[in-house]
Amino acid sequence: MRYKVLVVDDSTFFRKRVAGFLNQDPGLTVVGEAKNGKEAIAMAAELKPDVITMDIEMPVMDGISAVRQIMAANPTPILMFSSLTHEGAQATLDALDAGALDFLPKKFEDIARERAEAISLLQQRVRALARRRLYSRPVSSLSRLREADRPALRDKPIPPRAPVTGGESVRLSRASGKRYAALAIGASTGGPVALQTILTKLPANFPYPIFLVQHMPGTFTSAFAARMNNLCQIKVKEAENGEPVQPGCAYLAPGGKQMLVEGTSRACRIRIIEDPAHQAITYKPSVDLSFASLSRIYGGDVLGVILTGMGADGRDGCHSLKQRGATIWAQDEKSCVVYGMPQAVTVAGLSSASMDLVDMAANILLEMSV
Structure with a gap:
């Protein structure tokens, strides 16, 4: 074809x-x-x-x-x-x-x-x-989806696919009771609108820091962060080297560089670097690098979410988080623009749940007891 x-x-x-x-x-x-x-x-x-x-x-x-x-x-x-x-x-x-x-x-x-x-x-x-x-038929802007709009995402059947770990799409009815200290989200193709869909639904009193890794050029991340900050109740900013991490703030990894964290979970700071020595990194920023860094500081007290995007960036980082007891979720195939990154995490058995984009924010708030 x-x-x-x-x-x-x-x-x-x-x-x-x-x-x-x-x-x-x-x-x-x-x-x-x-x-x-x-x-x-x-x-x-x-x-x-x-x-x-x-x-x-x-x-x-x-x-x-x-x-x-x-x-x-x-x-x-x-x-x-x-x-x-x-x-x-x-x-x-x-x-x-x-x-x-x-x-x-x-x-x-x-x-x-x-x-x-x-x-x-x-x-x-x-x-x-x-x-x-x-x-599925693309919609004009996922950022404006309401519950009544959801059938538009399902107006064509999904081709049969071999079963993968992660199961059917879920909407949580109750929280797991797990303790969290941070929310981490990785995305690529289709990510800007998907992130907007989630972040605009988080309340101003969201009690945890949020770490965002979106594949974007350097000139785009500052503009995207400023736009999100104007639209959201939480604070959204492009991450800066050395700044202390605060609850209720979303830190967007700057394009063309890597965002890491250092210190302790109670006194954490952002570290912005070029690629690590002796490592050839495809993505700048890289979900893998950021998530692995978060695992070293926050251990298993992280809710990691992989959204729409090409490739498999995030799989290794999610593995690092999962090994320390973190919870990993993936966007489901139906609501993805490209089911690459979420599929990689799901097939690897790292995701405990697949979720429709329109349910993601509500599930995050419920699971993190906000």
Whole structure:
């Protein structure tokens, strides 16, 4: 099966470049090219692509407006191309809130060491979003889901899958009674909206520190943290080296670096570093590194949550936490944009429960007795 892709950009050169890269993949075929948002809306309705790649700044109609209208009329997984600037970060976050599912820097040299690696990453991300269409229809913004909206996530059957450890999706009816000292959440593709869905439901008096690891470029994490801080009752900030950890504050790992903790569980400080010596780390920030660091400080008194994302980052970190008695949860397949990271944790037998995104915040509050 070849997934159909619509490429949208006002630059003829960039459209041809992206189309050429995608057509090199035997599982993808570019079925159309649009030069502005208005054309994109019409071609999305006519061609019914499995994925759309979308530029942000275009004449006639910009990408964010196009995303909003496409998601209202013909919901389709959309990958945004963004500049790695503060303004580009803000616009990309607006696009994600409008319903786009993922983004990549528009300059391919910003995402890979070499051309072949950049092409492969683009193809992987598009294929991942295309497969998402097989599972469920994307919604305009998961951050605005209500209980009544949940059937929209289940309007197509889930293909049969071999049983995995973790069982069916659950909504807790009572807490386990376990003691906690921290909440840790890791995410990648689809994570910004998923994190917003959870964090906006936490009360201002949340009594534990929260550690967030979201795969994002460095210029994006400060903008994302500021946006979350404006939307949430809890405090959300980009983590800074040396700052003391406080309850009721969510610390977002800065893009391009690693977030660790040091000290003791009663007197903990943030440590921001480049990659550890003699270690080749794929992700910056890395869920594995942050979670392993938390296990050394907080032991088993951590609730670790793995949300939507490609790959397996978080599996090793969750193993470190689990060995010390921590509780690990994973987002369920139905509500994930990409069921990669949660699946890795679940298949490894590390997750004690799989949960729908819309239930996650309520389950966290119940389990942590907030």
